[in-house]
Each structure stands twice: as structure tokens, then as C-alpha cells.
Amino acid sequence: MATQVFKLPESLKGDVKYSFCPGCDHGVAVRLVAEVLDELGVRENTILAASIGCSVTIYDFINVDSLEAPHGRAMAEATGIKRARPDKIVFTYQGDGDFASIGLAESMHAALRGENITAICINNTTYGMTGGQLGPTTLVGQVTTTSPTGRNVDYYGYPIKIAEHIALCDGTAFSARVSLDTVANIKKAKQAIKKAFEVQIHGLGFGFVEILSTCPTNWKMSPEKAHERVRNEMMPVFKPGIYKDVTVQN
Amino acid sequence: MTECLTNKKVLTKGNYAIANAAVLAGCQCYFGYPITPQSEIGEFMSGKMQELKRGYVSAESELAAINMTIGAVSTGVKAMTSSSSCAVALMQEGLSYAATDELPVVLVSVMRGGPGLGNIYPSQGDYFQATKGGGNGDYKLIVLAPSTVQECVDLTYKAFYLAQKYRNPTVLLADGLLGQMMEPVEFYEYPYPEIDTSSWALTGAKGRDGRIIRSYGPLADDRCVFLEKLYAKYNTIEENETQWEEINTEDADIILVSFGSTSRNVKTAMKMLREKGIKAGFFRPITLYPFPSKRLHELSQNTKKFITVEVNMGQMVNDVRLAVNGKCPVELINKGVGVPPSAKEIVTRVEDLL
Amino acid sequence: MSRIVIDKEKCKACYLCINECPKQLIKISNDTNKLGVHTVEFNDPDNKCIGCAMCAMRCPDLAITEVYRG
Numbered sequence: 001m002a003t004q005v006f007k008l009p010e011s012l013k014g015d016v017k018y019s020f021c022p023g024c025d026h027g028v029a030v031r032l033v034a035e036v037l038d039e040l041g042v043r044e045n046t047i048l049a050a051s052i053g054c055s056v057t058i059y060d061f062i063n064v065d066s067l068e069a070p071h072g073r074a075m076a077e078a079t080g081i082k083r084a085r086p087d088k089i090v091f092t093y094q095g096d097g098d099f100a101s102i103g104l105a106e107s108m109h110a111a112l113r114g115e116n117i118t119a120i121c122i123n124n125t126t127y128g129m130t131g132g133q134l135g136p137t138t139l140v141g142q143v144t145t146t147s148p149t150g151r152n153v154d155y156y157g158y159p160i161k162i163a164e165h166i167a168l169c170d171g172t173a174f175s176a177r178v179s180l181d182t183v184a185n186i187k188k189a190k191q192a193i194k195k196a197f198e199v200q201i202h203g204l205g206f207g208f209v210e211i212l213s214t215c216p217t218n219w220k221m222s223p224e225k226a227h228e229r230v231r232n233e234m235m236p237v238f239k240p241g242i243y244k245d246v247t248v249q250n
Numbered sequence: 251m252t253e254c255l256t257n258k259k260v261l262t263k264g265n266y267a268i269a270n271a272a273v274l275a276g277c278q279c280y281f282g283y284p285i286t287p288q289s290e291i292g293e294f295m296s297g298k299m300q301e302l303k304r305g306y307v308s309a310e311s312e313l314a315a316i317n318m319t320i321g322a323v324s325t326g327v328k329a330m331t332s333s334s335s336c337a338v339a340l341m342q343e344g345l346s347y348a349a350t351d352e353l354p355v356v357l358v359s360v361m362r363g364g365p366g367l368g369n370i371y372p373s374q375g376d377y378f379q380a381t382k383g384g385g386n387g388d389y390k391l392i393v394l395a396p397s398t399v400q401e402c403v404d405l406t407y408k409a410f411y412l413a414q415k416y417r418n419p420t421v422l423l424a425d426g427l428l429g430q431m432m433e434p435v436e437f438y439e440y441p442y443p444e445i446d447t448s449s450w451a452l453t454g455a456k457g458r459d460g461r462i463i464r465s466y467g468p469l470a471d472d473r474c475v476f477l478e479k480l481y482a483k484y485n486t487i488e489e490n491e492t493q494w495e496e497i498n499t500e501d502a503d504i505i506l507v508s509f510g511s512t513s514r515n516v517k518t519a520m521k522m523l524r525e526k527g528i529k530a531g532f533f534r535p536i537t538l539y540p541f542p543s544k545r546l547h548e549l550s551q552n553t554k555k556f557i558t559v560e561v562n563m564g565q566m567v568n569d570v571r572l573a574v575n576g577k578c579p580v581e582l583i584n585k586g587v588g589v590p591p592s593a594k595e596i597v598t599r600v601e602d603l604l
Numbered sequence: 605m606s607r608i609v610i611d612k613e614k615c616k617a618c619y620l621c622i623n624e625c626p627k628q629l630i631k632i633s634n635d636t637n638k639l640g641v642h643t644v645e646f647n648d649p650d651n652k653c654i655g656c657a658m659c660a661m662r663c664p665d666l667a668i669t670e671v672y673r674g
Contacts, residue, residue: 081322
């Protein structure tokens, strides 16, 4: 008798069809978040503050109460939700542009205040939904539609290492960077997402996971090649790892 | 200011009156960023909300403050933010979102001089900002304009009620004069019924599917349906909630129109003109949206002239002209910024216009 | 007998699962779905599938909906 070893998470809406481009890692990240909500048994007590960008579509797929925030303000709205309803599990799902460019003040201050919120940030080194422009995480040398000859630091400055910055905030309980380039790393990513929710549940402070992801459409690469780029170009700069975990330090 | 939580009459500043009324109205969360001349509101709230185990955040910016308020009210509780002029400008994006998401945000806007950084003198230069909005798209905010410290209390209660009743962001539009002025006021229990928010609030999808509060509609047709519905709501608000004060208007040859703190001297000027044998009337919009256009139009059938008195370069005068629609002349007496013109000065300037 | 279930209407033909399968049991199909793309298909005549679920973990579009091991 065969046993079922994989099924779609119950925290996803029934018969979900993602609107992401073929091969986009957003789909994996959304599934991992849903699996974590299932495992923690918190779907019915969770509120999402959605963002702007491809990441916003998560509310069409995940079956939780959701509030759409203006660009960059998901963390402020999440703060308002959490202060009004401290008993709820509150999380954001944002892109790097939303979290670390237009919303950097909101993100850093939520971490500094130690808001009991979980933030998931997709880092794909570009603004995906608007067609692949230079963003806060665009790698040095990377060609985008607004860095046509590559990111030259004299002209464009440097990319931000988000997980490291969030780890420096005293209110942060957990900060990690993970990758979705291999199945082994997908499993690690899920563990990190789970930890980022657990620190919230235990009231320890801000939980954060930066997820290195692909944007095959705007990178103009096959999904397979896009994962090679994550390994060969992104991971040497954005090193995966756990940058802060108060449950270990204490 | 803790003594204000009683029902006795106390002498207090407009800013404290607003803050204390908000607490009594059941405001569960306050989010704000300091700016003169309304900083006392946040100062009062920081202590009081902690004491009552409610929510208070010193937000990192006004952008954050308005969005924190949106987040809090989306869960069905009463919440507010407060700010002033150049900083309310930063909240316009959030107000547009709150209007289209139909969220009962309460914003206390205590006007100072503008444009730009402006100054900290009293002003009514943000009539347009409040009633016409700086956010994108077609939307309306309910706007209430107190003229006394007691009305700061009364209309703060009303702001929370109307915001929840219509699921619409509501602005209490005061100014630096009212915010800093001390008058005797009476606090009383929140006089309005509590609104049931359970049919739409985000409370966690217990035993049901998740709700989404959003404005994004991928299809143009859907947006039109939505906007028509939104405007049907605005029509209802206009029919039910338009509020104004009028004195001696029935036989008036000229009607002085003014709102907020400026209207106090205008009311006195009207009486002085009457004593001089000039048939003057007084009209004060209390709701700036919905604007009492219908009543002004009725009055225009029998009066000879309207004169609006404002501390700005002439903003509300436009709405009076639209309401009167050419039936009689509408003149403006104004001062750009600062303490409103005295009753005596108003009388002189009215006489010049006759 | 281990096996996977593919919802071909959800497959967007990224083909990431093909290289993920340690037994090379997933191939590009001759058939197309409503999106007009050649989907993947599971082809395991010799019952080689080990039910590792690597393909499902990799699939970004929830197109591999169930995996059974046994």
C-alpha cells in the first residue's frame, strides 16, 4: 500500500493556478509559506499584509485574511494589524524592491521595534513586474533595462545585503538568507520560514527570511540556467546562512 | 491631562480635547509622527494608550503612520493618526488606498501655514487638501471642521462614528489656533452606537475562507462597477450627513460664509453688521465634505450676495460659487495665513464690498 | 508502487522537474494543454519511481499535485 508523501498544502486555496511566469521561484516560496502555516496549524489565525510587485499575487493563492498595502508599506500595515490584534499571526510577503528600497524605512524600523511579525522577502535582483529594472539588490555588473551597460558602482552604487542589515537590528529575533536553487536548499528554506514564524508565535521579536529566487523572464534565461545564476553569481555575494537566531544565542 | 477622563467641565487645549475624546470614543490604536502644531495629541496618546493597554507607535514617518492606521482599522477596531499640513501631504497615498479599500481611518489634520514647509501660524490653507485630496483617483473623504474646543470633542466622536458607519476615511480638520487654544469643555461618554465590523474585518479566517481587502481590479469593467458603487455611497453620505450652522439667513441681503476657527469672528461681525442696520446672515459648513451645497443654493434664491471669509488665498469660495451657480455674486474676504481677521476688520471689509 | 500525479493544466513547461528526477521518469509530452505548451508526462513502465518527491518540491506551479511511495 503506497503512502502519500506529497500533497498540496491546505492553506492554499483550492485548485490554485499561479499567475507567475514559467519557472519563477515565487511559486515555490508561496507553497513553502503555505506548508509552514499548515504545519504550525495557524491558517485560521493569520493575517497577511500584501505588497506591490509580483509578490502581491500571493493573496490570490493563499487562503488567509489579507490586506493590500501601498508599495513599500506592507510592514507599516502589518505593524498596525499586530498592534490592534496582538493575538494574530501577522506576516508580509514582499519583493526586494518593496522591502529594501521603497519600504526600507518601514522594514528597518519594524525590526528595530522588535515587532512580532514575520517578513518573507524575495530577492531576485530586479524589479520583476515592471519589466526588469535595476533594484536595490541588482548585482554589480548586472545588465537590467535601467542599467543597460551593467551596474557600474561609480554610477549606480552598491546592492544591499538585506539579511545582514536586519540581523543588526536589536529587535530582530531571527534573520536568515536561503536559496531555492536546489531541492536540498528548498528544504532548508522551509525550515528558515518556519523558524521565522515560530519566533513570532513565541513573542521573541522580528522574524525575517530573505529568499534568493529567479526571474527567468527578465533575466532572459531558461529556468535551469536561472538557478545556475543563483548559485554562481548571487550566492557568492548574498551568502546563504542564519545571520541571527536568538533561540540559539540564548 | 488625565483628569479629562471624567465627565466634569475642564479647561483644556484643543489638541488635548481631541486626544482625550478619541480615547473616550474607544480608539484602540494611535500612530503618529510629531509636527507642530499638533504634537500634544501624540504626547497625550503615548502615555494614555500604554496605561489603557491599547496600541501606540511613534511611527518612523507619516507614510508609516497612515499605513499603520490602515492596518489597525482593517481588523475592525477604531484607530487614528494625527498630523499637520506638509506632513498630511505625505499621507495622501494612504488616504486614497483607505478610501478605495473602504477603511474607517480617522485622521486629525491640524492645519498650519503653507505651501511647502510654510510656518506654524494658524491657517485654513488645507481646505483643498482635505476636501479635494492629493491622492490619486476618484474618492472622497468625510471632512469635519470644528470651530470651538467643545466641537473638537463632539466632532472627534462623530469622526469615529461616521468613519465606521460608512467605512470611509474621515478627517477632523482643525487648525493651529484651535489646537493651541484653551476653552472650557465637557467630556461625556461616546454617544453613538457601536458599528458591527464582523462582516468585513480581517480577524483571521476562522471557519471560513480568507478575505482580501484590496483596490486592485484587473478588469476595467470591474473597476467601473466598483466606482459606481463607491459613488452611490458618497451620495448617501451627502443625503444623510451634511451638517451646517446658519443664523439670520432668512431675510439676509448678504450671507457671510466661513468655517472652523475663522467663523467665530465672522459670527460676531454678522451681529455688528446687524446692529448697523445691514441685513447680514451667517452660514458655517460643519461638514466640508459633504458640503452643504444644496442649502447654499436655496439661500441664493433670496439673498443678494455671499461673502466667504477664509484664512487662505480663497479655497472654500470655489465650492460656494459652484453651489450658488451664478445666481448672485460670491465675494472673498481673506488673509493668507495667521490669526483670523478680527470682527471689526471683517465689518470694514464687508462695508467696502457693499 | 510509487507514483506521481501531474495536473497538466497547471504545467507551464519550465521543465525543471525533468532534471530533478533521479530515475529520469519525466519527459516532455507530445500533447499540449490549454496554455498551448507541451507539458511534462510521467512515464514509468518498469516501476522505477522511488517516491522521493524531488519533482514536486521543485515544481514552481503546483502541477505535481500528489506523490505516493510504496
